[in-house]
Amino acid sequence: MDERVHAEVRRIADEIGTMEIRGAAAIAEAAARALRSQATDSETTDPEAFKSELRAAARMLYETRPTAVSLPNALRYVLRGMSSTTVEGLRQDVVQSADDFCARLERAQADLGQVGANRLRDGDTIMTHCHSTDVFACVEAAVEQGKHIEAIVKETRPRLQGHITAEALHEMGVPVTLIVDSAARRYLNDVDHVLVGADAIAADGSVINKIGTSGLAVNARDRGAPIMVAAQTLKLHPGTMTGHTVDIEMRDTEEIIDDETLAELGNPTVKNPAFDVTPPRYVDAIVTERGQFPPESIVILMRELFGEGTTEPWAE
Numbered sequence: 620m621d622e623r624v625h626a627e628v629r630r631i632a633d634e635i636g637t638m639e640i641r642g643a644a645a646i647a648e649a650a651a652r653a654l655r656s657q658a659t660d661s662e663t664t665d666p667e668a669f670k671s672e673l674r675a676a677a678r679m680l681y682e683t684r685p686t687a688v689s690l691p692n693a694l695r696y697v698l699r700g701m702s703s704t705t706v707e708g709l710r711q712d713v714v715q716s717a718d719d720f721c722a723r724l725e726r727a728q729a730d731l732g733q734v735g736a737n738r739l740r741d742g743d744t745i746m747t748h749c750h751s752t753d754v755f756a757c758v759e760a761a762v763e764q765g766k767h768i769e770a771i772v773k774e775t776r777p778r779l780q781g782h783i784t785a786e787a788l789h790e791m792g793v794p795v796t797l798i799v800d801s802a803a804r805r806y807l808n809d810v811d812h813v814l815v816g817a818d819a820i821a822a823d824g825s826v827i828n829k830i831g832t833s834g835l836a837v838n839a840r841d842r843g844a845p846i847m848v849a850a851q852t853l854k855l856h857p858g859t860m861t862g863h864t865v866d867i868e869m870r871d872t873e874e875i876i877d878d879e880t881l882a883e884l885g886n887p888t889v890k891n892p893a894f895d896v897t898p899p900r901y902v903d904a905i906v907t908e909r910g911q912f913p914p915e916s917i918v919i920l921m922r923e924l925f926g927e928g929t930t931e932p933w934a935e
């Protein structure tokens with residue numbers, strides 16, 4: 620363990636790893652807060668040592684979960700803010716850029732919500748998967764526009780994030796039907812929009828989101844239900860512009876089956892991928908705070924925001 624990394628950062632890193640903090644936007648916000656606390660708690664008087672502490676903290680946070688690109692995007696945003704030459708100046712830089720980042724995230728979500736809400740009509744039923752705050756922003760804005768929206772919520776095995784979604788939509792006044800994941804196709808005939816979030820969007824418009832999203836999208840296309848992805852630009856993956864692929868997290872098999880039951884079954888191999896890739900041809904629109912995009916043209920927005928690519932957050 621890197622001793623330069625303070626206890627608060629380690630705590631947040633641990634909570635991201637164990638999924639107490641989860642969802643791409645929440646992970647990004649927590650990472651920015653963690654770097655801020657590393658800066659405010661630092662006791663070093665040497666500017667170079669201060670910067671190297673911040674980079675070590677960023678690396679620890681980066682290594683928690685591999686798929687949500689919002690995490691490195693957040694770390695990069697905060698670390699790039701460091702331009703002063705004194706420790707006090709650098710501390711202020713990090714506090715300022717972390718606060719800016721969190722404010723921008725909140726604003727982006729509100730703006731994206733308006734765009735997504737415009738796609739929803741009064742009386743629409745959506746089907747959603749997992750738990751996405753970007754999706755909530757769209758539904759909440761539609762409800763605020765006075766539209767009646769109903770939701771069919773997939774429970775999202777194995778971690779049951781659908782329960783969080785069901786509760787939050789209920790609190791928004793949205794009538795919810797909860798279904799097991801495998802019942803999705805049966806209920807797609809009743810659905811006007813499939814609405815999901817994203818952990819990363821690749822340069823070709825592929826959407827990386829909770830395992831089961833791609834199957835849902837294929838079924839929705841077959842049934843003629845449009846597929847909308849709510850993803851603020853924080854979810855755009857700059858590395859994919861230069862040929863990198865998105866790492867799909869494989870989680871502990873204990874999330875699916877305990878060791879004792881596994882042994883009773885003769886110890887079959889168990890796989891627990893946390894995410895999957897939905898090809899762009901199954902996506903109708905990616906809704907961002909910069910407007911809605913067909914997936915094939917998202918790369919234009921990526922070039923505008925990131926240039927031709929980026930390096931690791933701590934390598935700059």
Ligand code: RUB
Pocket residue numbers: 641642643644645687748749750751752753754780815816817818828829893
């Ligand atoms: C969460 C998940 C969410 C995206 C978007 O996966 O796949 O759909 O992160 O969420 P996990 P948001 O539970 O494994 O973190 O819109 O809140 O960023």
